[in-house]
Amino acid sequence: MLRDEPGSRARAIVSAARGRRAYRMAASSAVGVLALAFLGSVMGPQWDPQPVTDPIEVETTSTTIGEAVQPGTYEVTQSVVTVRLDGVSVQARISEPVGAEGPLPAVVFVHGAGTGKYDEAFLAQAASLASHGIVAMVPDKRLDTYTTRHRDYAAMAADYARSVDLLREWPSVDPDRVGVYAESEGGWIAPVMAAQDPDLAFVVLVSSPVVPPRQQAAFAVDSYLRNTQVPHGVFRAIPRAVGMSLPGGGFEYADFDVTPYQRRMTAPVLVVYGTGDASMPIVQGAEKIVADAALAGNGDVTVRYYAGADHGIRVDGAVSEAFLRDLDGWVLGLPGTADASPRVAGDQPVQEYLAAPVPEPRWLRSGDVVLGSVFTGAGLIALGPVLVLGSRAAAAVAGAVRRRRGGGTVPDPAGRPAPPRYGSGVPWRIGALGLGALATVGVLVWYLVAIARLALDYERNALVVQGGWLLVRLLGIGAVVAGVALATRMHELQLVGRRGAPGAVRTIALWSGVVGAAVLLVVLAYWGAFQLGI
Known part of the structure; x- marks a missing residue:
């Protein structure tokens, strides 16, 4: 029993450290989601249509026109x-x-x-x-x-x-x-x-x-979405989509x-x-x-x-x-x-909300900027693997050239530094962050297209409407957790005197992926993927 005490104490210390680490991860992820939710809220207008308070009253249910002439048939x-x-x-x-x-x-x-x-x-x-x-x-x-x-x-x-x-x-x-x-x-x-x-x-x-036209489009989208019973957070996209200038210009007739x-x-x-x-x-x-x-x-x-x-x-x-x-x-x-x-x-008409001027986005008012931000973020994420694979390919080619010049023998590597490698656990965390952000954007686009089809057909599908929006939000939160996990691992490696991304190529690749994912997460926040009712 006494001999087991040091092992038990060590296991308890390890367990406590893991618990603290998990708590810090959860807390940091929550802070990240809250920050993105707040950023998404202040970046653009909300959607709050005014109800119709003066409905028109029909005089009779019969549509027959008074003084109408009885027509002949020809x-x-x-x-x-x-x-x-x-x-x-x-x-x-x-x-x-x-x-x-x-x-x-x-x-x-x-x-x-x-x-x-x-x-x-x-x-x-x-x-x-x-x-x-x-x-x-x-x-x-x-x-x-x-x-x-x-x-x-x-x-x-x-x-x-x-x-x-x-x-x-x-x-x-x-x-x-x-x-x-x-x-x-x-x-x-x-x-x-x-x-x-x-x-x-x-x-x-x-x-x-x-x-x-811009007001009518917003009114129609609002009406269709209400019938489709989408989550409340989706309505935020109405003024941000309808109110912005569309990519490529034109559409002056909208006003x-x-x-x-x-x-x-x-x-x-x-x-x-x-x-x-x-x-x-x-x-x-x-x-x-x-x-x-x-x-x-x-x-x-x-x-x-x-x-x-x-x-x-x-x-x-x-x-x-x-x-x-x-x-x-x-x-x-x-x-x-x-x-x-x-x-x-x-028939007595019913109109719940007024068609009114659409609030204009404050930050991402230009559709070209929105589209450019998405492509820039995706491009930066893709740049990291390209750089790393390119550097490996260049090293392989250089090695092959050296072997050819040495008559097929491999020079003694003594004295030459080993090729730089990411710190343990860093590569998959970078990949999870980038792929998580890209996947969330892709699913959001799919969701909006699916909702548009349901709305135009005036149909309902709870699995798509509710389940799709939940999937978008879970993927977005997953990307935030991956970002926190990456930052945590980089900090841990720094504490023991190791670099998480040694060498210029891997440092650039790391920050390219991080910045690209951050751009996409901000765009996702703008479209309400992290909104918490604020």
Whole structure:
């Protein structure tokens, strides 16, 4: 028993030392995560949308238009024409009723976002209008000046105005009864047309964003993410992503404000939303159009909400029949339907939060800087192994040359220092730090893409939403722990008079990996990977 006391005491000392070491590791890791969480909080804006406090009230659930004219039913004939624009031409299809007594009212369709071809877009709307006595013209969208990075809504309005001019000269059309139908992104174009052409007979705004594109994008992302039930910390990414300038420049149209043009609209306006559309501020939008038109002395704004209809006013994949009926009746009944009651009718819309200006990031406002930071960090991490492997390869080549010169014999290594090596335990800790930071960035990118897909499809997946975010945070914490472990090991080696990274090459490789990982951890903190509700 007495002989066992020194061994027991030694084991107790070792155990206590290990315990203290583990405690210091845990405490240092916690401090590191807290520091990154605080840094991420102060680096950029928070997301705190304001709730809607003044909801619009519908007068009746029936969407039927007062004073609407009972339309006739006609066969439809179609013609494809060429619309000459500034330097280019586009094709357009004109659908008109056969045998309807003219001259007839007419509609030019203005496309939403993306490409728009006359043989693919507004098929149900154009067919319904034409079969009930209204000439419908769907032009192709001009694409040579329309890209993801560049869109000029004023110039696009001028292009669509050429279609209006052509339709006014069409034989069966009454030139004083030509109006426009605009959907989604077209809601930023049609008011420009109406402001610049007071002779437009009417404007139909379907699923109109109303607010600037940047605000609408933030609103839509917020709405989709709430439906997807993502963790609260993910919302921090909204102003940091939507508020920054995107890599490569462009996107000036993101801050286009249609308000000045809406305040010059004097033609009757039909505002249409589906209550199943989560991407648009359906309450705020209608209220703003009414208020803006009133400033132009225009009280002829009719608002309709269709139950369960989506962004294209579709229910179960088909354009709402009630909407088509109301559209035809409203156009045919003008000017009597312009101020007919009820003014606001249909399904009761719900909008929880306002679409409002997006807070701008303070530090990482430039997308080029964000992207450059990620590539710089990854490059620095990759540089370390390249340097070490390169130095080993150079040493191997030098050794081979010496052997060749010595006739195949290996010179006596006495007197020559051994090749420098990392201290024990240092290499794998450097690798864990670098790979941990890279893996966290990779999983974060995957997570954001997966969330975007769920949001756009308006779906939920708890495993992806909750589990993916937990994985991002665990990997990030793991990278911090690896960094603490590396610092601890380097300190231990220094205490016994050894260098953790001897030689210039390994010193540079070490700090390259550490700095690269630190850059990535700061970027991750900015996007909320370490946020703790602060």
